[in-house]
Amino acid sequence: MKETFAAYVVDKKAERVEGEITTLSAAQLAAGEVTIAVAYSSLNYKDALAATGQGGIVRHYPHVPGIDAAGTVVESQSPDVAVGDRVLVTGYDLGVGAFGGYAEYVRVPAAWVVQTPATLTTFEAMALGTAGFTAAMCLLAMERNGTRPDQGPILVTGATGGVGSVAVNVLAQQGYTVAASTGKADQHDYLRQLGASQILSREDVSLTGERLRPLLKGTWAGAVDTVGGATLSYLLRTADYGGNIALCGLVGGHDFAGTVIPFLLRGINLLGIDSVACPMAYRQTIWQRLATDLKPPHLDQIAQVITLRDLPGAIAAILQGQIKGRLLVAPQA
Ligand SMILES: NC(=O)c1ccc[n+]([C@@H]2O[C@H](COP(=O)([O-])OP(=O)(O)OC[C@H]3O[C@@H](n4cnc5c(N)ncnc54)[C@H](OP(=O)(O)O)[C@@H]3O)[C@@H](O)[C@H]2O)c1
Secondary structure, eight states: OOSEEEEEEEEEETTEEEEEEEEEEGGGSOSOSEEEEEEEEEEOHHHHHHHTTOTTOOOSSSBOOOSEEEEEEEEEOOTTOOTTOEEEEESTTBTTTBOOSSBSEEEEOGGGOEEOOTTSOHHHHHHHHHHHHHHHHHHHHHHHTTOOGGGOOEEESSTTSHHHHHHHHHHHHTTOOEEEEESOGGGHHHHHHHTEEEEEETGGGOOOSTTOOSOOOOOEEEEEESOOHHHHHHHHHHEEEEEEEEEOOOTTOSOOOOOSHHHHHHOOEEEEOOOSSOOHHHHHHHHHHHHTTTOOTTHHHHEEEEEGGGHHHHHHHHHTTOOOSEEEEETTO
């Protein structure tokens, strides 16, 4: 590996967290048995929070964000991982407590490393990244609870985002009727290309106010909710009998208004999704599924590549909900 290399480092200066491209050396990398030359990381909503000091995600500065990384192993002290292996890491403490993927190299514990499946290119692995992994977790959680394509439509919220785009594409490919809610009036064609057959606005799927009725017309067999907040309030009231709501995100807020009534009268299920601490055996199963039967057919349309220099603008845009699909970060570029 190179002695010094480029990284996007965020630091706290006078209570403001700001990032810049600087040079790091191997000695500054995190502890771990495996060093990876990063071909791609990606930009997730959580990365933008981490890079701007929001959400209490980063505890120590200076810090290198990037909760995803994929590339080739250049050093290994682990018998399970060899130099030259094509690997990926998502979640755990990557880009949170440990330096993440926005650098030419990342060092991680061997226990975090997943061998990139042979049927996924490194580009495809990061086009999926935490977002695609989470979308697959949502689908599998709904299916474990009995959701099947013939039971009715599935609503994906925040649909043009990273998790949302992959969820729309994977669900449609699996034969589900997919409805997508979006705040982007100019991206309906994109969502239809990914497989959505019905598009709703953010307002259509948001409920606020003190006098909310506990039940509205049962409409959705399931949902992948990346928004939370007033959208989750809507979903709880409109999930159809036995409906499964896979809740993974909070871009619309932490709090939601709801009653026990939909659970008692419609037997709905609210399924919490956590990709970060997902156990390794299940993690590997999900990556194998993403590399085979769950592989989204339109990853090329979903993902674009940016460089470390593009990060400040991209971070501001994702916090404003303006990014479409997935942004891969190429630290070597
Ligand atoms: N639980 C887990 O393990 C896990 C894993 C991955 C992600 N997440 C969470 O899932 C969420 C989505 O992540 P992501 O990386 O896909 O983010 P993203 O790419 O920024 O997508 C979020 C999408 O939500 C919509 N949106 C943005 N602000 C909104 C608002 N104020 N109200 C309603 N909708 C809004 C936008 O889509 P439209 O314009 O189409 O509406 C936006 O593109 C985040 O909260 C993230 O932290 C959780």
